[in-house]
Amino acid sequence: MESTVKGKILKGVGGLYTVSVLSDTVENKEIRCRARGSFRHDRLTPLAGDNVILSYDEKAADDDGKFVIDEIVDRKNALIRPPMANLDYLFVTMATASPAPILSTVDKLICIAEHNDIEPVIVITKCELDEDKADELYRIYSSCGFETFKLSAVEDIGISPIDDFIKQKLPTRTAAFAGASGIGKSTLLNRLFPSLNLSTSEISRKIERGRHTTREVKLFPLSDAADCGYIADTPGFSMLDFKRFDFFEKEDLPNTMREFAPYLSGCRYTKCSHTKEEGCAVLQAVKDGYIPKSRHESFVELYDILKTRKKWD
Ligand SMILES: Nc1nc2c(ncn2[C@@H]2O[C@H](COP(=O)(O)OP(=O)(O)OP(=O)(O)O)[C@@H](O)[C@H]2O)c(=O)[nH]1
Ligand SMILES: [Mg+2]
Ligand SMILES: [Zn+2]
Structure with a gap:
């Protein structure tokens, strides 16, 4: 048997990992294993989505499997929430109602994805509960240039477009569903x-x-x-844990709002924050209806959070 094999971490709970092994020589394609202690020294936590090198460990306890994670292959990106590495797509999910969407949290997730070079895909669930809301949300996000789906998993509405998207785009890629608790990620x-x-x-x-x-x-x-593509279900978050995780500097924020791009160089002041200045081309675009109002409101809210945080650092 080879002494090392490649794999991808599917799940990690309490230091025990489930790894999909990409080798024909290992019989069981999904194995359980632990990580080498040295990761703890480096403060590096292996994450779901990590590509890893495993080595066979004769001395490992049978319960933990006979392999151990030796090395994490360079990551494309890593998120704190959901705690995942190497994402290509993030399905940013919201419901029309029950629970009602909080767009600043939706937009925060989108910004985090954009900042980490992850393509956001917008999913509006429970569309049968409030069709007007579904249309409004669809208009907001599709007008910004996002691939957007509105659907109902319970009423079986709008399932085939997202099904086709997944079949077309997901092979060889890694994706995750994320959003508030109770919006129907697992149901979908x-x-x-x-x-x-x-x-x-x-x-x-x-x-x-x-x-x-x-x-x-x-x-x-x-x-x-091998390398078939992966998709993750993740725990929904509450407002509380959403506030707790940080993201990036306020200067980076405008570039994470993709529909702002055509206007960013048109402001009167080069240091325009695009929140309230005279002669701001972004504000003008909001006024003229080219940028959805709710997106700019989220921008201002996130900008203020990032600005205040800096004072404390
Ligand atoms: N009316 C309606 N209810 C739905 C729909 N999709 C899911 N639900 C219901 O919403 C509730 C929550 O669904 P889950 O799939 O558990 O939600 P989740 O996003 O996975 O929640 P967490 O795992 O806590 O993050 C369940 O009672 C589902 O039956 C839908 O399209 N329409
Ligand atoms: Mg769930
Ligand atoms: Zn501006």
Whole structure:
């Protein structure tokens, strides 16, 4: 047997990883293993989505499998929430209602994806609960240039366009669904991939108990083929944990709003913050209806958060 094999981390909980092995010589394609202690010294936590090199470890306990993660191959990117590496697509998901969308959190996720060179794809779920809202959200995000889907997994509306998108774009790529708790991420994944059988549940029960239905990031291979493409379900976040994670400097923010791009060089002042200045081309574009109002509101809210944070650093 080879002494090292390549793999991709599908899931990691409590230091125990599930790894998809990309080698014909290992019988079990999904194995469980631990990471070498040296990662802890480097403060490097292996993440779902990491490509890794495993080595066979004779001394490893049988329960943990006989392999150990030796090396993390260079990452394309890594996110704090969802905690994942090497994402190509982020399905930024929101519901029309139950729970109602909070666009500043949706837009924050989009900005984080853009900043990390991850293509955001917008998914509007529960469209049958509020069709007007679904249309409004669809208009906002498609007008910014995002691939946007509105659908209902329960009523079976709008499933084939996203199904086709996944079949076309996902092979050899890695993607994750992210968004607030209770918007139907796991329900949609079950509808798209019935064999996953993910657990789902009512939002009211979750709020009472203060917990989410999906508790861990889990990446699913789209087929048995090597490098087939992977898609992840992730735990939804509440407003509280959403506020807690940082992202980048305020100067980087304008470039993460893709529909601002044509206007950024047209402002009167070179140091324009695009929040309130006279002669701001971005504000003018909002006024003229070229930039959705809600996107600019999110921009101002995120800008203020980033500005205040700097004072404390
Ligand atoms: N009316 C309606 N309800 C839906 C739809 N999709 C999902 N739901 C319901 O929404 C609730 C939450 O769905 P989940 O799939 O568990 O939500 P989630 O986003 O995975 O939540 P977390 O795992 O906590 O992040 C369930 O009761 C689903 O039946 C939909 O299209 N329409
Ligand atoms: Mg879920
Ligand atoms: Zn400006």
